[in-house]
Amino acid sequence: xxxxxGWIGQILKVDLTKGNITTxxxxxxxxxxxxxxxxxxxxxxxxxxPDCTALSPDNALIFTTGPLNGTLAPAASKTHLAFKSPARSxxxxxxxxxxxxxxxxxxxxxxxxxxxxxxxxxxxxxLWIHDGEAEIKSAAYLWGQDxxxxxxxxxxxxxxxxxxxxxxPAGEHLCLNAVITSELDSTMGRGGCGAVMGSKNLKAIAAxxxxxxxxxxxxxxxxxxxxxxxLMSIKEQEATGTLSPPNMRQYRRSFDLxxxxxxxxxAGSLMHEEEKSGKVRLGFGxxxxxxxQCRITIKSSDGQLAWGGVCCDVxxxxxxxxxxxxxxxxxxxxxxxxxxxxxxxxISHHYLYSGIFPWFKWCVDAGVxxxxxxxxxxxxxxxxxxxxxxxxxxAYREGDFGELLAMDAPKAMLELERxxxxxxxxxxxxxxxxxxxLLFPLSGKFAGGQPIKxxxxxxxxLPTMLGDIWERxxxxxxxxxxxxxxxxxxxxxxxxARLGERYFGDKxxxxxxxxxxxxxxxxxxxxxxxxxxEGMVWCREPFSRFYATxxxxxxxxxxxxxxxxxxxxxxxxxxxxxxxxxxxxMLVNLERCIWVREGRRREDDWFGDYVFxxxxxxxxxxxxxxLDKYYTARGWDLKTGIPTRAKLEELGLKDxxxxxxxxxxxxx
Amino acid sequence: MxxxxxxxxxxxxxxxxxxxxxxxxGCTGHLxxxxxxxxxxxxxxxxxxxxxxxxxxxxxxxxxxxxEIFDGYVCEAMPCLQCDGPECLFVCPxxxxxxxxxxxxxxxxxxxKCSGCKxxxxxCPATPKGIRYDTEKKICFKCDLCGGDPQxxxxxxxxxxxxxxxxxxxxxVRAIWVDWxxxxxxxxQG
Numbered sequence: 132x133x134x135x136x137g138w139i140g141q142i143l144k145v146d147l148t149k150g151n152i153t154t155x156x157x158x159x160x161x162x163x164x165x166x167x168x169x170x171x172x173x174x175x176x177x178x179x180x181p182d183c184t185a186l187s188p189d190n191a192l193i194f195t196t197g198p199l200n201g202t203l204a205p206a207a208s209k210t211h212l213a214f215k216s217p218a219r220s221x222x223x224x225x226x227x228x229x230x231x232x233x234x235x236x237x238x239x240x241x242x243x244x245x246x247x248x249x250x251x252x253x254x255x256x257x258l259w260i261h262d263g264e265a266e267i268k269s270a271a272y273l274w275g276q277d278x279x280x281x282x283x284x285x286x287x288x289x290x291x292x293x294x295x296x297x298x299x300p301a302g303e304h305l306c307l308n309a310v311i312t313s314e315l316d317s318t319m320g321r322g323g324c325g326a327v328m329g330s331k332n333l334k335a336i337a338a339x340x341x342x343x344x345x346x347x348x349x350x351x352x353x354x355x356x357x358x359x360x361x362l363m364s365i366k367e368q369e370a371t372g373t374l375s376p377p378n379m380r381q382y383r384r385s386f387d388l389x390x391x392x393x394x395x396x397x398a399g400s401l402m403h404e405e406e407k408s409g410k411v412r413l414g415f416g417x418x419x420x421x422x423x424q425c426r427i428t429i430k431s432s433d434g435q436l437a438w439g440g441v442c443c444d445v446x447x448x449x450x451x452x453x454x455x456x457x458x459x460x461x462x463x464x465x466x467x468x469x470x471x472x473x474x475x476x477x478i479s480h481h482y483l484y485s486g487i488f489p490w491f492k493w494c495v496d497a498g499v500x501x502x503x504x505x506x507x508x509x510x511x512x513x514x515x516x517x518x519x520x521x522x523x524x525x526a527y528r529e530g531d532f533g534e535l536l537a538m539d540a541p542k543a544m545l546e547l548e549r550x551x552x553x554x555x556x557x558x559x560x561x562x563x564x565x566x567x568x569l570l571f572p573l574s575g576k577f578a579g580g581q582p583i584k585x586x587x588x589x590x591x592x593l594p595t596m597l598g599d600i601w602e603r604x605x606x607x608x609x610x611x612x613x614x615x616x617x618x619x620x621x622x623x624x625x626x627x628a629r630l631g632e633r634y635f636g637d638k639x640x641x642x643x644x645x646x647x648x649x650x651x652x653x654x655x656x657x658x659x660x661x662x663x664x665e666g667m668v669w670c671r672e673p674f675s676r677f678y679a680t681x682x683x684x685x686x687x688x689x690x691x692x693x694x695x696x697x698x699x700x701x702x703x704x705x706x707x708x709x710x711x712x713x714x715x716x717m718l719v720n721l722e723r724c725i726w727v728r729e730g731r732r733r734e735d736d737w738f739g740d741y742v743f744x745x746x747x748x749x750x751x752x753x754x755x756x757x758l759d760k761y762y763t764a765r766g767w768d769l770k771t772g773i774p775t776r777a778k779l780e781e782l783g784l785k786d787x788x789x790x791x792x793x794x795x796x797x798x799x
Numbered sequence: 800m801x802x803x804x805x806x807x808x809x810x811x812x813x814x815x816x817x818x819x820x821x822x823x824x825g826c827t828g829h830l831x832x833x834x835x836x837x838x839x840x841x842x843x844x845x846x847x848x849x850x851x852x853x854x855x856x857x858x859x860x861x862x863x864x865x866x867e868i869f870d871g872y873v874c875e876a877m878p879c880l881q882c883d884g885p886e887c888l889f890v891c892p893x894x895x896x897x898x899x900x901x902x903x904x905x906x907x908x909x910x911x912k913c914s915g916c917k918x919x920x921x922x923c924p925a926t927p928k929g930i931r932y933d934t935e936k937k938i939c940f941k942c943d944l945c946g947g948d949p950q951x952x953x954x955x956x957x958x959x960x961x962x963x964x965x966x967x968x969x970x971x972v973r974a975i976w977v978d979w980x981x982x983x984x985x986x987x988q989g
Contacts, residue, residue, distance in 0.1 A: 349854075
């Protein structure tokens with residue numbers, strides 16, 4: 132069937148209020164909007180009004196796959212989700228997340244390329260999708276259960292090859308840091324999407340299929356997949372002696388106690404010793420079609436089970452645990468147990484590391500939070516007991532402090548600031564505000580969003596300001612992310628200089644950390660590339676292998692593989708350059724228009740005053756110049772930050788330009 | 800059957816082809832998966848169906864991956880055992896539809912001759928079954944070792960899957976999943 136390579140052809144559209152299910156034709160959207168994030172953005176444009184609030188029935192959960200999901204292309208295992216997020220500081224706006232596991236493949240084998248969910252069910256329900264059918268089923272016996280128990284129940288009912296996305300108690304109680312989880316630690320962790328799902332009375336979506344995905348040129352698809360896999364595969368890593376993160380087998384095979392990266396990423400040091408003595412058993416897991424195997428389970432001889440992975444890992448609580456227990460606790464037991472509990476509750480693991488715990492500790496040290504007003508034993512901060520109580524309070528919104536935690540960090544900090552001011556404690560209020568701005572540097576309506584741990588690299592500035600902080604992960608593409616800990620800083624610098632020269636004509640682009648050299652073209656390239664990646668839907672793991680690799684520093688990378696495998700799979704012939712621009716360029720503009728429609732303007736592309744105070748290498752004058760350059764390069768109006776009509780029409784978004792005009796937004 | 804009591808069939812050990820009386824050649828080697836390395840990525844299933852059928856569908860793969868999650872990852876790819884005494888071959892009613900490959904020794908189904916009766920599926924003692932039924936083509940299919948260059952081994956990113964020459968290895972790997980005496984009684988249950 133021409134036109135359907137890589138795709139099945141139908142997208143489910145579910146109205147939970149009315150209880151009915153219809154379909155959309157995938158080919159009405161692709162290949163123009165690529166798939167994954169781009170497809171979801173177009174569906175969001177069509178389905179989600181700028182007036183609706185995030186926790187109202189009119190919001191949509193838009194789950195999409197890409198043309199590579201379910202195929203042999205390595206690491207194309209993620210499901211993308213677009214939704215209006217309730218978790219920013221001031222207004223509800225578009226956000227997205229993605230998660231791995233097996234769901235994207237199972238959804239395709241079950242006969243669908245995506246699921247758009249609107250409305251709100253009268254009672255708790257779950258969606259069950261299987262071989263061309265979709266049903267809304269009662270979740271009466273699932274509601275209230277944690278993420279693991281829910282999945283056990285669903286897999287018990289529908290077979291263990293089924294895959295699901297579920298919420299835990301945090302999502303049910305509309306906590307703004309609630310996540311949507313699959314398996315053990317695949318999560319859609321950003322933007323409080325778990326709360327959106329809970330607001331719809333939707334406990335889970337599950338899929339299982341025996342169908343098929345066809346590819347345009349099977350032989351080529353097979354050969355290219357093999358070539359890409361070789362860049363990532365554990366076999367190759369072991370053969371070249373470069374086994375390193377994110378592959379978890381390093382903890383068994385080539386563990387280095389002195390390696391700071393390994394010691395930090397999980398409680399590896401203690402786990403390794405415990406495994407050697409037989410007290411724990413490690414298990415290694417992978418997402419569908421990915422050989423990176425970045426998931427790990429830790430089972431103790433007394434039956435305690437916990438898990439970790441690269442993104443949402445056990446290391447989040449490790450530093451706190453060390454502050455309380457030192458190195459005495461067996462196998463990092465506290466951090467694994469607390470992380471385990473956090474995951475079961477369905478709370479964002481990543482944010483707790485970079486969002487909740489830092490501000491919480493700061494507030495405790497500043498005397499803003501006490502035993503009385505938190506209801507927590509602060510003296511036991513870092514203990515297992517403390518961690519469990521903390522997450523229980525949050526997930527169940529217990530007491531005033533539980534309500535505060537459930538607001539998630541941005542809103543909670545602003546609330547604290549407000550309370551300080553009300554009590555006349557203006558100095559403390561200012562301190563809270565400063566700390567907030569360092570974690571969430573955007574000023575204006577679009578503030579909030581993913582916290583940043585350290586504002587240390589200027590190549591983060593523009594992506595931080597203009598898009599989702601996730602762009603920072605893409606910087607790992609050039610940041611020799613894949614090069615393991617055995618590579619020296621000097622060698623890394625040489626690789627970065629070579630990559631800067633090759634892609635941006637300036638060897639300082641990547642190495643100049645505190646300046647703006649080449650940062651506008653770098654930002655544009657990375658933003659466009661992220662749309663390509665998240666359109667497929669590819670995990671970020673292969674991307675560092677297209678541009679650099681961990682095997683040897685001489686490797687130049689071969690990004691042409693991206694376009695080649697896309698073309699061989701879909702039959703839509705495009706080079707990597709064409710995917711990045713105009714396709715990626717168009718998708719950046721589409722998302723920008725969504726935000727513009729939700730109220731974003733140039734004044735929102737800026738940082739709070741304290742951010743400039745705190746970083747003497749960042750001046751307002753220079754940032755303004757960079758922003759002007761960026762807007763010009765993008766074809767956006769310098770005063771408003773709105774994409775010009777000429778640009779939108781050039782990119783095939785004339786309808787979007789017309790819709791903006793109809794909404795009273797002038798497109799110059 | 801017969802007197803109404805449930806009978807357990809114990810089949811005689813057979814190494815001879817019932818038709819010709821010749822000794823059935825053992826397979827030259829076996830696919831072996833190391834569960835301590837396997838992460839359940841299922842690339843073996845994907846590449847198998849793509850290689851054999853030209854489409855991607857785990858339901859059409861000649862290999863099945865068991866993947867347990869919630870009590871700790873336990874993953875293992877479960878290929879056809881290429882049994883010494885292949886029950887599938889013994890029960891196949893169509894001459895030549897299931898045969899032993901001259902070069903590899905693999906037990907192979909000829910798709911041109913297979914009638915889709917599924918007696919081989921019923922006879923297969925392994926869990927999960929080494930033979931499956933294609934509901935579209937209405938014939939059975941099984942692992943043929945890709946003529947000697949098994950693609951699943953090639954594509955396995957971790958090295959968990961290997962093709963091991965000789966007899967010894969397969970028994971150890973599958974011993975925990977296939978209890979020979981127990982599996983005989985399953986023939987009654989189909």
